[in-house]
Amino acid sequence: MSVTFPRGFRAASTTAGLKPSGKPDLALIVxxxxxxxxxxxxxxxxxxAVTGAPVIxxxxxxxxxxxxxxxxxxxxxRAVLINAGNSNAATGQQxxxxxxxxxxxxxxxxGCEIGAVVPSSTGVIGRPLQVAKIVNAVPALVSALAAGPxxxxxxxxxxxxxxxxxxxxQRSATIGGHEVRFGAIAKGSGMIxxxxxxxxxxxxxxxxxxxxxxxxxxxxxxxxxxxxxxxxAGSFDRISVDNHPSCSDTVIAMASGQAGGGAGGxxxxxxxxxxxxxxxxxxxxxxxxCEDLARQIIVDGEGATRTFRINIAGAASNAAAAAMxxxxxxxxxxxxxxxxxxxNWGRIVTAAGNAGVNFDIGHTSLxxxxxxxxxxxxxxxxxxxxxxxxxxxxxxxxxxxxxxGSGSGHYWMTGCDLSKQYVAINAEYTT
Amino acid sequence: MSVTFPRGFRAASTTAGLKPSGKPDLALIVxxxxxxxxxxxxxxxxxxAVTGAPVIxxxxxxxxxxxxxxxxxxxxxRAVLINAGNSNAATGQQxxxxxxxxxxxxxxxxGCEIGAVVPSSTGVIGRPLQVAKIVNAVPALVSALAAGPxxxxxxxxxxxxxxxxxxxxQRSATIGGHEVRFGAIAKGSGMIxxxxxxxxxxxxxxxxxxxxxxxxxxxxxxxxxxxxxxxxAGSFDRISVDNHPSCSDTVIAMASGQAGGGAGGxxxxxxxxxxxxxxxxxxxxxxxxCEDLARQIIVDGEGATRTFRINIAGAASNAAAAAMxxxxxxxxxxxxxxxxxxxNWGRIVTAAGNAGVNFDIGHTSLxxxxxxxxxxxxxxxxxxxxxxxxxxxxxxxxxxxxxxGSGSGHYWMTGCDLSKQYVAINAEYTT
Numbered sequence: 001m002s003v004t005f006p007r008g009f010r011a012a013s014t015t016a017g018l019k020p021s022g023k024p025d026l027a028l029i030v031x032x033x034x035x036x037x038x039x040x041x042x043x044x045x046x047x048x049a050v051t052g053a054p055v056i057x058x059x060x061x062x063x064x065x066x067x068x069x070x071x072x073x074x075x076x077x078r079a080v081l082i083n084a085g086n087s088n089a090a091t092g093q094q095x096x097x098x099x100x101x102x103x104x105x106x107x108x109x110x111g112c113e114i115g116a117v118v119p120s121s122t123g124v125i126g127r128p129l130q131v132a133k134i135v136n137a138v139p140a141l142v143s144a145l146a147a148g149p150x151x152x153x154x155x156x157x158x159x160x161x162x163x164x165x166x167x168x169x170q171r172s173a174t175i176g177g178h179e180v181r182f183g184a185i186a187k188g189s190g191m192i193x194x195x196x197x198x199x200x201x202x203x204x205x206x207x208x209x210x211x212x213x214x215x216x217x218x219x220x221x222x223x224x225x226x227x228x229x230x231x232x233a234g235s236f237d238r239i240s241v242d243n244h245p246s247c248s249d250t251v252i253a254m255a256s257g258q259a260g261g262g263a264g265g266x267x268x269x270x271x272x273x274x275x276x277x278x279x280x281x282x283x284x285x286x287x288x289x290c291e292d293l294a295r296q297i298i299v300d301g302e303g304a305t306r307t308f309r310i311n312i313a314g315a316a317s318n319a320a321a322a323a324m325x326x327x328x329x330x331x332x333x334x335x336x337x338x339x340x341x342x343x344n345w346g347r348i349v350t351a352a353g354n355a356g357v358n359f360d361i362g363h364t365s366l367x368x369x370x371x372x373x374x375x376x377x378x379x380x381x382x383x384x385x386x387x388x389x390x391x392x393x394x395x396x397x398x399x400x401x402x403x404x405g406s407g408s409g410h411y412w413m414t415g416c417d418l419s420k421q422y423v424a425i426n427a428e429y430t431t
Numbered sequence: 432m433s434v435t436f437p438r439g440f441r442a443a444s445t446t447a448g449l450k451p452s453g454k455p456d457l458a459l460i461v462x463x464x465x466x467x468x469x470x471x472x473x474x475x476x477x478x479x480a481v482t483g484a485p486v487i488x489x490x491x492x493x494x495x496x497x498x499x500x501x502x503x504x505x506x507x508x509r510a511v512l513i514n515a516g517n518s519n520a521a522t523g524q525q526x527x528x529x530x531x532x533x534x535x536x537x538x539x540x541x542g543c544e545i546g547a548v549v550p551s552s553t554g555v556i557g558r559p560l561q562v563a564k565i566v567n568a569v570p571a572l573v574s575a576l577a578a579g580p581x582x583x584x585x586x587x588x589x590x591x592x593x594x595x596x597x598x599x600x601q602r603s604a605t606i607g608g609h610e611v612r613f614g615a616i617a618k619g620s621g622m623i624x625x626x627x628x629x630x631x632x633x634x635x636x637x638x639x640x641x642x643x644x645x646x647x648x649x650x651x652x653x654x655x656x657x658x659x660x661x662x663x664a665g666s667f668d669r670i671s672v673d674n675h676p677s678c679s680d681t682v683i684a685m686a687s688g689q690a691g692g693g694a695g696g697x698x699x700x701x702x703x704x705x706x707x708x709x710x711x712x713x714x715x716x717x718x719x720x721c722e723d724l725a726r727q728i729i730v731d732g733e734g735a736t737r738t739f740r741i742n743i744a745g746a747a748s749n750a751a752a753a754a755m756x757x758x759x760x761x762x763x764x765x766x767x768x769x770x771x772x773x774x775n776w777g778r779i780v781t782a783a784g785n786a787g788v789n790f791d792i793g794h795t796s797l798x799x800x801x802x803x804x805x806x807x808x809x810x811x812x813x814x815x816x817x818x819x820x821x822x823x824x825x826x827x828x829x830x831x832x833x834x835x836g837s838g839s840g841h842y843w844m845t846g847c848d849l850s851k852q853y854v855a856i857n858a859e860y861t862t
Contacts, residue, residue, distance in 0.1 A: 050784035050792050090777055090792070092809035125777020126810040191764060191781075242763045247781045332673045332763070332849075333622060333857055340858030346521055346556020350622075350678045353481030361481050361521070378523035379557040418763075418858070420851040426764055427771030427849070 002152040002168035006181040006216035008033045008256025011151040012144035013158035016137035018085030018123065018130060026134060027082045027155035027185075028141050029212055030110065031254045038218055038257025038271075039076025041065055042225035043118070044232050046249035047197050052089030053099045053129075054119040055248060061118050062225075069221035076221070077254055078116035080212055081106050082159050083123070083134060084187070087208065089247045090126040098129040105138040120250050122161055122187060122208045156185040159210055162425060163189045167296040173285045175217070176278040178260040182285060186211035186293040190302035190426065193240035193330070194232075194249045208246035209236060211293050217282055218257035223274045227283045228253045235290035238413045241301035242422075243330035253286070298414050303422030308338050308398040308415055312352065315359065315409030323355035324404070325413040335418035341393040343386060345373045352402055359404040367401040368392050433583040433599035437612035437647035439464045439687025442582045443575035444589035447568035449516030449554065449561055457565060458513045458586035458616075459572050460643055461541065462685045469649055469688025469702075470507025472496055473656035474549070475663050477680035478628050483520030484530040484560075485550040486679060492549050493656075500652035507652070508685055509547035511643055512537050513590050514554070514565060515618070518639065520678040521557040529560040536569040551681050553592055553618060553639045587616040590641055593856060594620045598727040604716045606648070607709040609691040613716060617642035617724040621733035621857065623672035624761070625663075625680045639677035640667060642724050648713055649688035654705045658714045659684045666721035669844045672732035673853075674761035684717070729845050734853030739769050739829040739846055743783065746790065746840030754786035755835070756844040766849035772824040774817060776804045783833055790835040798832040799823050 003011050010030045018025040033039040043062045045055045061077070069075035081102060088095045103117040110117075121129070144151065156166035169184040188209035219227070232251055257271075272278045298307050310328040315321035328334055331351040337344045345366055352359075362377040369392025373385050392398065434442050440462055447457040464470040474493045476486045492508070500506040512533060519526045534548040541548075552560070575582065587597035600615040619640035650658070663682055688702075703709045729738050741759040746752035759765055762782040768775045776797055783790075793808040800823025804816050823829065 047787075048781055048784040049786070049789050050781050050795075087777070090780055090805060090808070090810060092793070092807075094809065124775070125781060126805060127813065128810070191778075244762045244764045244778070244782060245785045247777075247784060331675045332853070333675045336854055336857030339854065342858065344555070346518070346678075347622075347675070349521055350479055350481050350556060351675060353479040353678060354676045355480070356478075358480050362523070364481075374521060374557060376523075377521070378525065379521060379559075382558065418854055420854045422763070423767055423770065423849060423851045423854060426767030427773065 001149045001183065002156060002170050002185050003029050003183040003212060003214045004149060004152050005170045005183040006214045006256060007258035008216055009214045010145040011155045012141050012147060013151065013154035014137050014141045014144060016083065016133045018083055018133060024154060024158040025083055025085045026137050026141060027158040028079060028106065028145065029155065029214065030079045030145060031077060031256050033076060033256040033258060037074040040219055040221040040224050040255045041077040042221060042228040042253045044229060044251045045197050046194070046245055046247060048245050048247045050090065050247045052087050052121060052248040053091060053095035054088060054121045055250060056096055057099055058118050058250060061115065064115060065221050066225060077118055078110060078112040079106055080118050080120060080252055082120040082210065084159050084161050085123040086121060086127055086129050087123045087125050087248045088121040088129040091128055095129060098131045101131050102134045105135045109138055109142040118252060120210055120252070122159065122210055122248055125247065152185070159185065159187040161187060161189065162302055163187050163300055165300055167293055169289050169292045171285065171289065173281065175281045176272060180215060180217045180259045180282065182213065182215045182289050184211060184213040184289050184293055186297060188297040189300050190241060191244050191246040192297060192301060193243045193245050194236040208248045209297060211251045213253040213289055215253065216256045216259040217272055218259060218270060219255050219272045219282065223279065224253060224255055226274060227286050230283055231287040231290040234287050235294040239294045239298045240329050240413065240415050241298065298416050301416035302425045303419040304416035305419055306338060306396050306398065306417050308400060309412055310400045310402065311412045312402050312404060313410040314403040314405040314407050316407045317409040318411055320357040321409040321411035323357055324352040325411045327351045327354045329413040329415035332418055335415065338398060339417035339419050341390060343389040343393060348400060348402065349374060352404065363405045365403045369395065369398060432580045432614065433587060433601050433616050434460050434614040434643060434645045435580060435583050436601045436614040437645045437687060438689035439647055440645045441576040442586045443572050443578060444582065444585035445568050445572045445575060447514065447564045449514055449564060455585060455589040456514055456516045457568050457572060458589040459510060459537065459576065460586065460645065461510045461576060462507060462687050464507060464687040464689060468505040471650055471652040471655050471686045472508040473652060473659040473684045475660060475682045476628050477676055477678060479676050479678045481521065481678045483518050483552060483679045484522060484526035485519060485552045486681060487527055488530055489549050489681060492546065495546060496652050497656060508549055509541060509543040510537055511549050511551060511683055513551040513641065515590050515592050516554040517552060517558055517560050518554045518556050518679045519552040519560040522559060526560060529562045532562050533565045536566045540569055540573040549683060551641055551683070553590065553641055553679055556678065583616070590616065590618040592618060592620065593733055594618050595731055598724055600720050600723045602716065602720065604712065606712045607703060611646060611648045611690045611713065613644065613646045613720050615642060615644040615720050615724055617728060619728040620731050621672060622675050622677045623670065623728060623732060624674045624676050625667040639679045640728060642682045644684040644720055646684065647687045647690040648703055649690060649701060650686050650703045650713065654710065655684060655686055657705060658717050661714055662718040662721040665718050666725040670725045670729045671760050671844065671846050672729065729847050732847035733856045734850040735847035736850055737769060737827050737829065737848050739831060740843055741831045741833065742843045743833050743835060744841040745834040745836040745838050747838045748840040749842055751788040752840045752842035754788055755783040756842045758782045758785045760844040760846035763849055766846065769829060770848035770850050772821060774820040774824060779831060779833065780805060783835065794836045796834045800826065800829060
């Protein structure tokens with residue numbers, strides 16, 4: 001189980017016929033909170049200046065829900081409809097009309113307002129959405145909601161594009177005396193370097209990544225939004241496969257409020273509220289869910305055979321460290337060196353030097369795994385490091401630690417290697 | 432002939448033993464202006480925060496020459512000593528001492544001041560320079576200066592690293608009634624995306640690229656520096672193989688003043704001066720030399736099989752257009768699509784969307800070669816474009832034209848495709 005592990009959710013998937021492979025391509029997650037007024041939802045989207053129609057609609061939904069929450073009105077979502085095979089992006093106004101037609105079909109079948117349904121799409125850019133195929137598939141999809149726990153893995157698979165494995169998370173924690181459950185599914189392998197529109201993101205970042213998180217926590221939409229933005233900035237914003245943020249990156253969290261904690265509306269007395277220890281616990285759990293999904297995405301990056309994390313410390317600011325991390329994690333030369341287990345560490349130091357941030361090379365040191373290779377601006381003798389370095393580079397995950405001075409700024413990002421398979425996936429298999 | 436085509440220059444190359452291949456690795460270009468006071472020199476270097484020892488020394492030389500020029504004193508260079516096989520970068524203070532020792536050997540052999548010699552290095556980062564090998568090779572190098580026209584091609588080959596072909600330019604123009612000659616050699620294939628420290632560069636850019644330009648124009652150092660900065664911003668700063676600016680990128684121009692135009696010092700009456708039509712002509716010629724070298728570098732980019740240019744127009748500013756060009760030219764997804772002749776043009780539009788610059792997708796159009804694929808925010812029917820698009824993508828060079836509104840901002844950059852061979856060069860052949 002994943003998204004149906006928390007109380008109050010159902011999920012389903014089916015085949016609408018959008019993927020050339022003929023595999024399942026349509027998924028539905030439904031929040032069935034008994035008391036609709038305790039449900040809430042939060043969303044973050046790509047910062048790409050080009051956005052798919054589902055992101056345009058999602059942003060409108062988010063604004064409406066936050067406004068309703070501020071007025072102490074019910075502010076939850078009933079359903080998220082997700083398709084793979086077509087991103088419905090760069091499709092003009094027709095794309096928005098198409099996405100709304102699909103939402104309307106779901107709303108009619110579930111008996112809810114269209115405003116309680118959010119669409120989400122991934123796949124080829126710039127092709128009209130095949131609306132009839134989706135609308136025709138909705139009745140079967142809604143019928144399949146009765147399928148039970150099996151439905152989760154079907155949904156996680158249906159949203160995949162070039163992913164090799166389905167990505168799911170399931171966890172629970174005791175918060176405020178109640179067991180709070182979390183579930184999630186995500187997809188993402190290429191066009192991955194999310195820069196989500198949270199208040200906490202780095203100045204820049206990039207991929208199509210979709211993630212859908214459910215929880216039965218009782219929390220209002222405003223507080224859930226804050227928690228999701230924090231969690232995204234600490235997880236999805238810190239991975240990059242190819243430094244190309246997608247026009248469709250989306251993370252949606254839905255809370256059913258079914259975890260217990262008494263009655264009450266979205267602003268009810270028993271809700272987990274910002275500023276409390278319980279809220280901090282929920283934020284930590286939500287971040288752990290997002291970190292887990294982000295890790296699954298980077299491990300399944302297109303063509304990836306190993307991963308690495310660049311940790312930068314001693315910078316003038318966190319923003320400076322983040323800018324340097326971006327350069328290292330996205331340098332094709334660094335990625336190829338990781339792929340080839342090449343101890344050519346000068347690529348790492350010079351990549352950091354390309355962030356438009358000055359630092360004193362005389363106070364710069366680099367450690368690869370447990371091996372110091374560069375200290376206070378000078379290289380350590382190769383004879384001392386070479387064998388140990390090759391050993392460190394043979395690991396499936398490599399930790400790089402770069403200290404660039406004595407400032408308090410720090411940041412980290414996780415990336416994957418660049419292999420011939422990445423080129424094959426993105427060049428040879430033409431769409 | 433190349434660097435010795437202009438009057439007043441000699442060149443030579445030899446094998447010092449720095450390349451594992453045992454190929455020639457050391458080159459020398461000497462300016463033999465009969466009247467040393469009419470010689471001048473200009474330089475631009477990487478903006479990487481990490482710089483090799485030769486760049487540190489080169490910047491000091493530049494400041495000294497500009498200062499001398501301002502005081503109407505002779506401000507030329509006598510020689511540039513270039514080695515491949517070791518970049519002498521990330522080598523601490525020892526690296527600076529090592530580079531100066533090499534310059535001193537050249538100065539002694541030529542009978543000039545050490546301040547009239549600039550070092551330039553490319554190769555592996557973070558390894559001590561093999562000073563003794565270089566110093567021992569200097570006598571043979573200086574003897575070889577007598578070799579004549581053949582010496583040029585030897586120098587162009589000696590500075591190569593992963594380059595497959597030597598890069599040279601030779602051209603002449605009549606400026607102010609005199610035939611002015613230009614010659615140049617360059618190297619560069621990987622770690623290429625120069626962002627040079629001119630006053631006209633884009634906000635950001637990356638590679639090891641070395642270029643050495645000679646001319647017999649009579650021009651003072653200050654005016655030559657301005658002309659070189661203009662030329663670099665319009666050429667080297669507009670190419671990217673892998674978006675990883677090197678710590679060693681260097682362009683050096685030397686003028687001998689031997690083209691005629693009467694007597695006079697660096698500020699002499701007959702010199703080509705900024706603000707004149709002759710100066711504009713010289714700037715145009717110098718830019719043509721730099722564009723030619725830049726084109727040769729991108730065509731020989733590591734693993735490159737074809738090139739493309741992204742032209743962006745209609746942006747709010749040139750800087751906005753430049754930022755969008757950077758994203759397109761460096762997106763691995765765009766580069767793989769070009770490699771695979773994949774008509775997946777959504778990658779181009781979304782890459783532009785990642786520059787942190789807003790634009791109206793409803794006023795955005797994209798043309799690939801002669802084929803309009805996206806117009807005013809909507810895709811053209813695939814049936815109309817597909818065959819012609821595949822034809823356009825089969826060309827050895829592809830022009831992409833993206834209009835993002837009705838602003839006056841425009842820019843272009845040239846890149847190359849991403850192939851499996853790029854991965855092989857940078858991952859499989861460990862250093």
